[in-house]
Amino acid sequence: MLWDAAMAKRNAEKAAAKKVWHEKRQLELIEKENKYNAAKNDLLARNGEPCKTIIIHESNIDQFNINNELIVFDKVRKLWLCGHEISIDDINSFVIDDESVIQKGQITAVTSTNTGSMAGRSITGALLGGEAGAIIGGATAKKETVFKQENDKIIHDFALIVNIRDINNPMLLIKIGRDKNKAMEINALMQVIMTMK
Known part of the structure; x- marks a missing residue:
């Protein structure tokens, strides 16, 4: 109240x-x-x-x-x-x-990892170097960065x-x-x- x-x-x-x-x-x-x-x-x-x-x-x-x-x-x-x-x-x-x-258009970058390549590299890395090899092998997978720019x-x-x-x-x-x-x-x-x- x-x-x-x-x-x-x-x-x-x-x-x-x-x-x-x-x-x-x-x-x-x-x-x-x-x-x-x-x-x-x-x-x-x-x-x-x-x-x-x-x-x-x-x-x-x-x-x-x-x-x-x-x-x-x-x-x-x-x-x-x-x-x-x-x-x-x-x-x-x-x-x-x-x-x-x-006025320049905004530029954005999108990075993607090839997951098929990452799995194969992890397996190869595991065979050669154990767990550490699997991590290093997966981290070295192919990455692709695409840049997109809006119109000026x-x-x-x-x-x-x-x-x-x-x-x-x-x-x-x-x-x-x-x-x-x-x-x-x-x-x-x-x-x-x-x-x-």
Whole structure:
């Protein structure tokens, strides 16, 4: 009875702590969303409605982060690139870089002993050297080791590198990550932007 009461109290404390944590997390998310909306509204007030927006990383961590967006304002010929507002005319060039890494497949070795050969060698060893001969004869049986390797994996790490006309900050490096489709989408958009110059 005392044990049940202690467990009930502990479970109630855990539930209360979890509720407090969720409420705190919800308040932080609301505050983050409010800051995001204020920054986005300020950006829209300066440049008008965007014609295209790409969210670079789509995860809960990067949710409500204006520095995680590529936004094109075609009417004013500007680009918001992850925290940098630049004129399209100031873009000299761009490249999508893939710093891929090859992860080698795991190698496993399996050794097997030919048991037929082991029995014959044990008998021969026993005839020649008694018990010790049988052990030595069996231990010298044919062994075969087979190595197996899993397939290698290529792990991509895409990045957008933009060269701009700015002496203080001539290059912008935007990490895209492993998402090949996102890298292709950004590449296509940047090619269109380059034709707008």
